[in-house]
Amino acid sequence: MKTNKALVMRPKSAEEAGTGEIARRMRDILSEIGEDPSREGLVRTPMRYEKALRFLTSGYDTDIDRLVNGALFSVKYDEMVIVKDIEFFSMCEHHLLPFYGKAHVAYLPNEKVIGLSKIPRIVDVFARRLQVQERLTQEVAEKIQEILQPRGVAVICEAQHFCMMMRGVEKQHSGTVTSAMLGAFRTQKETRDEFLSLVDRRRS
């Protein structure tokens, strides 16, 4: 594999490098579970964990208005816009364990549309926080409503939760489905049905 030296040598920002405060506590946690934080395989683990955790919660620091800045367009199009199968990874706030899955997002434009690539970015911003799946679903819907003022927004999230899978609370392949319907998706059955058939949750 070719190494991009410029990338490797780039000085790390404070966020990427972390402050070391999480790593410091992580060494205590490793001891507490009966591990030896000084053994070879674990020596750098606290720093790695801090870096990973800071990345996985970086959604708190993301400015969504800046993210969508310049990606809003005026159009005459008024049919449903739908982005399916947006992969996301989040962490449950009750157990600090991952949950991951797919989000399907639709909206009915009202004079404005957003660049399609921005929708997965918005999902990421809310996924990279401590979450519960219901709130993640709702927050994505409400943010799109706020940004675009469309005639309606629909979000469905399908996810698997490690806190259920690993602890044997649920069968490994059962998933959790949550949805948020705003505007026309809430009030008009035909609109909601069109979205559900386009997403076609029966597949796979």
Ligand SMILES: [Zn+2]
């Ligand atoms: Zn959990």
